[in-house]
Amino acid sequence: MKTEHVMIGVSMAAALATLPLTALASASNAALAGLTITEAPRVTQTIDNRVVSALGNTHLSMLDSLAPARAVTDSTPMNHMQLVLRRSALRTTALSQLIAAQHDRSSPKFHQWLTPAEYGRAFGVADTDISAVTSWLISQGFKVNGVLANKMQIDFSGTAGQVRQAFHTQENHYIVNKVSHIANASDISMPAALHSVVVGVAGLNDFRPQALHQQPKIAQFNTSSQRFKIQLAPGANTRIGGAPAPMVNFNGGVRGFAPYDMQTMYNTSPLYGSGVTGKGITIAVVEDQDMDVSDWPNFVSQFGLGGYGGTFKQFQPLLSPDTGNCTDPGGNSPTGESIETVLDSEYATAIAPGASIWVATCNDAGSSNFFGGVFTAASNLINGASRPNVISASYGFGEGFTDTPSKTAIDMMWAQADAEGISVFVSTGDSGSNPSFNGSIINGRPAIDANSFASSPNDTSVGGSDTADVLDGTSSKYFNTTLNPVYGSAKSYVPEITWNQSCGNTRAAKDLIHGSALQFCKNALIYDPQGDYVTSESGSGGASSVDRKPAWQRIVHGAAKDQSRDLPDISLFAGSYGGYSSVILCTGAYPCKPNFSSPVVLEGGTSLSSPMFAGIQALIDQGMVSAGGSVNQGNAAPTLYELARNEFGGPAGSVPSTLAACNADNGSGGTSQCVFHNITDGGNATQCVQLQGQTTTDCYFYGTIQNLQGAGQAKIGLTSSSATKYDKTTAAFAAKAGWSFANGLGSVNTANLLSAWKSFNGL
Structure with a gap:
């Protein structure tokens, strides 16, 4: 009535x-x-x-x-x-x-x-x-x-x-x-x-954020080459709006990283020997579709993680009293499961093998809410009687796709989590300077935006990095040629660059043509007249148009001199130029078998980076408890920036010698005493297009494709703050010393991070 x-x-x-x-x-x-x-x-x-x-x-x-x-x-x-x-x-x-x-x-x-x-x-x-x-x-x-x-x-x-x-x-x-x-x-x-x-x-409205992973690849292991051979499905979609064709063909196969490799690169392994495995800490990954529950024990068994005592459960988080807003989305089967959910749960465990993993899922169809099941799962956990210590959310959409009430609800949710002591990690996105185009090409919108799910000042945003060894030709220095009993090959930390699979990758341009990214893209246009290799695939970063810069983001060298909450805060491995390196998943349809005798799934994206850093935080949490501190740390970002200021220096004045010493290019020997690996090479400026009848801003156009992947004539460019000039000052965005829009503070040495975190808290 x-x-x-x-x-x-x-x-x-x-x-x-x-x-x-x-x-x-x-x-x-x-x-x-x-x-x-x-x-x-x-x-x-x-x-x-x-x-x-x-x-x-x-x-x-x-x-x-x-x-x-x-x-x-x-x-x-x-x-x-x-x-x-x-x-x-x-x-x-x-x-x-x-x-x-x-x-x-x-x-x-x-x-x-x-x-x-x-x-x-x-x-x-x-x-x-x-x-x-x-x-x-x-x-x-x-x-x-x-x-x-x-x-x-x-x-x-x-x-x-x-x-x-x-x-x-x-x-x-x-x-x-x-x-x-x-x-x-x-x-x-x-x-x-x-x-x-x-x-x-x-x-x-039902504009919901999308899972921020790459198109999964099915691959068969070759015991002779110790590499995986990608099995492309017949008629695989390589057109606009789908996964791009690979720009580089690796005839000898591609590399699949195991948990051991991530543990070695980010130096978590020494902590396991001292009993710091994430035990007693709960990590919740929030999802809108289930996974096959047999995947997780298969993953743990295949990669030798069973001795650490980690646990797993998949459930629908309900409020008390129940509003009925969270129903089972389904997918607990080999053919119906979500690759995103598999990735999140398995690689949180890869880093924190002793932690309790909660896969919290709610059905999109059961909620008309803008963020559907992912938002509902997170909100219900934060307002529930039983709450996790850490949350990872690997989903996103640009602020341009978000109305004010929905953005307000997101920011309120993460602020509440922070006040409750929950550490929240959110992927920044997989399409460079605009996170709304995962798996497609930036077009018809401003090419610069920020992930509305990540731009709250009360969460820690996680971007994507790549290992530099393939482009540099130094793989033998950092990786063994034969896999060990748990299928790993990494010897140490590997120098990192920004993850960027487009011709906008400045490190690829320097190593492959000894020129600029702009020239690299112009050269590619000659050999790719249909635009089959055009992509915006890259780790995302950018300035919020909604949220103001928190005080803690102003205190470090390189901080952007703006008034905006800027992304990302930190980065971890997400993928590689040419698609050479990915992590191995154990799924229902492609379970892991000893010696990889059957095909497996290779995957990446900032959907990988966020749950891995959630795993790092679980190690920090357990380490803090062991030292007499609080089991919960709340938002990790304020502490990360304080620790980074010690190594990178403040926003003004002279910089300490550790700024250069902790450059990721120095590799394991040079950065062994550092908390952060400061990623200073590469950038996440990617390709953007303007089709007939569209307007794409923040794009520097350098050419035209007559029939872009069958979609008609298109102007093609690189994401830039200037429509008339493209260089390192306008590219959106270049890596640099200190903080950057490309990689935030860089990646971390986890053992050193825990030691510094304890010291910072007087323990």
Whole structure:
């Protein structure tokens, strides 16, 4: 039933009786001592449906230039939308102060983490205001499924017709990049009396972030060459929107990295001998599809990880009381599983073999929310009774594909995780300076953007690196020619460059043609007139257009002199130029057998980098507990930047000798005493195109392809901050000493990182 007036005088008790509100914590927390968190209700006027106004930026502005294919029928279900609430300025300031204090060693609130209920009581919207909003939703015919413990989100369901009536916006079908989507055509409007406590609705469109892995490759091991031979499927798609054809053919086969190789490169192995394996620490990987549960024990057995005591479980994280927003997405079978889920779970274990791995999955179809199952899984964990120590999310989409309520919900979610002590790691993306084009080519959009899932100041964003040995011809220095009993070959740390599979790879250009990336691309255009090798595949980085730069990101040499939250913070191996190196997966369809007697899957992407760093954090967490510290560390980034300042120097003044000493180019001998391997060579400027009828900005065009992969005439270029000049000052983005948009602070020596982390915390 729809009414013209909803009076605030409705008793709070009656309103709360309709929802499963989570009870407040009864015990006090030292972290909240001295904080001013009491406030009066902000909804103080009668809620009148005749007095409405728009909430700005509550639709995707990128759709304004597109004609809808058709309207969504009124009967279409809109399930588990999230009404995103707006906390008061007082509580916003108090939360920022608390999180800063939780990371300040000199504060009595240092590492004093909150429960979800404590968080909601201190920093959520007041119960009376929640009661007013939920009463209005019910009056519009919506079903209110529940209020999250954080008191910042109301889960509700209805139909497209109810959305149109209540929020004064039409849900339409749109075709974007040949894919059909649902989205609201305009900003929503709602009673003006509620504006002070409502940001908007997350879940009015279905533009969800995508898994950030490469196209998986099936490969057969050759015992003579100790390499894998890629088995290309007949008719494999190499056209625009699909996986690019390999630019380099390795006739002798390609390299498959085992967990041993990652452990050796990032120096985790010495910690295992001292008992630091991640034992007692829980890593949750959040997903929207299941995996075959037989994969994980097969992986552990194949690579000799069974003696460390790690555990695995796959489940759907539910709220208490359950709102019904997380259902099993399915896929627990060899043919239906998600490669992303397999990759995340196996390579978190590869680094932290003693940790408990939670594969938390929720169904996209069970939620209309913008981020679907991945967002729901993470949010439910963070608001749940049983929470992990570490979360890895290997998904993303650019901020240009994200409406304000959805972006607000993401940032609130990661801030809550930080306040609870959960360390969150998010992949930055696999398509260079715009993370929205994984597996395709940047086109028809600004070529520079940042992953909206990673650009919160309360998570640690993880970019992608590549080993330099193949291009440099130094593989024999860093790798054995014969695999060891656990299928590894790495001898030590290997110099790293930015992962970039396009002709924009400056290190490839220097080594292969002794020239610039621009000349390399122009040369490639001569030999590739159809654009079959054009790709944007590269580790992503960029500046947020939404979130401001946190104070800790300003303190290190090389920090961008902007006001934006910049990505990435850190990098680990993600892939290689030409596709020569990948990690080995054990899947249901291609299980690992002794000596790889049958085909396996080779994989990469920043989807690999994030769970590996989650594994590193699990080692840090256990090491801190062993030294008498807190089991939870919260957001890792503030500590990482403080430690990097010790090696790289500050944003101004002279730099220490360790800036040069810790250059990744120095290899294992030169960087053995360093915490960071500062990646200074390469960059993630990649190819971008402009097809007829499109506009692609932030792209320096250097040529034209008459029929790009069968899609018609296209201008082709490299991602750049200038449309008229392309060099290392405009390329988006070049690696450099200190922090960079290409690789953040670089990669890490984990044993040294743990030692420095302990020292930084006075242990």
